Amino acid sequence: MARIEWKAEYETGVAVIDEQHRNLVEIINRFEEALQKGKASRQANQILNDLTGYTQEHFATEERLMAEAGYPHLKTHQSQHRQLLQKVERFQFEFNAAGRRITAELHEFLGYWLINHIQRDDRAFGPCLAGTESAGHAEDAAGPAAGAVREPVPTAHD
Numbered sequence: 001m002a003r004i005e006w007k008a009e010y011e012t013g014v015a016v017i018d019e020q021h022r023n024l025v026e027i028i029n030r031f032e033e034a035l036q037k038g039k040a041s042r043q044a045n046q047i048l049n050d051l052t053g054y055t056q057e058h059f060a061t062e063e064r065l066m067a068e069a070g071y072p073h074l075k076t077h078q079s080q081h082r083q084l085l086q087k088v089e090r091f092q093f094e095f096n097a098a099g100r101r102i103t104a105e106l107h108e109f110l111g112y113w114l115i116n117h118i119q120r121d122d123r124a125f126g127p128c129l130a131g132t133e134s135a136g137h138a139e140d141a142a143g144p145a146a147g148a149v150r151e152p153v154p155t156a157h158d
Contacts, residue, residue, distance in 0.1 A: 003032050004111050010118045012126035014065070020058040021118055027051050028114060031107040048092040051110070055085060062122070069129050077121060084113060 004025050011018045027050050034043040059081040066074045091106055 003029050004115065010115065010123075012118070012122050013130040014126055017058075017062060017065070017122065017126075017129070020054075020061060021114075021122070023054060024051075024058060024114055025111075027054060028107065028110045031110070035104055035107060044095055045092075048088070048095060052085070052088055052092060055088060059085070062125075065129050066125055069125075071125050071128050073125070077125070080117065080121060084117070 006022050006025055010021060012021075027047065030043070030047050030050075034047065063074065063078055063081070066077060071077070088110075
């Protein structure tokens with residue numbers, strides 16, 4: 001998988017969430033850069049630590065905003081978040097304890113999951129959250145993304 005480039009179609013319309021998504025994309029892109037330089041195994045632990053910590057922070061932010069807005073699909077979204085964190089933590093355990101090599105497979109899985117989750121699930125809550133006072137924490141809060149929320153993107157990895 002090539003480097004993930006941020007696109008406007010990934011925006012939820014909630015500035016703080018969009019900024020966190022951009023940061024997650026950059027962390028995932030660090031895997032690609034390390035793979036290209038042949039340093040994936042040496043840098044994997046730090047990247048996985050960064051990814052795990054930042055993902056937990058991001059999910060807590062999303063879930064707090066959803067709860068404040070009364071988002072009706074919060075429980076389903078929380079379940080999706082738990083599943084991803086469990087997979088990332090399993091990768092981290094396998095790397096640390098079992099000596100598993102970090103490969104393009106992990107980078108591809110993470111990128112695919114993140115982009116599909118943003119497009120299918122996070123964009124669905126954008127309109128609900130964009131109207132809440134808490135959603136505008138970032139100073140450059142934008143309105144909802146142009147156009148309608150896209151239809152869900154089917155994925156084999158969810």
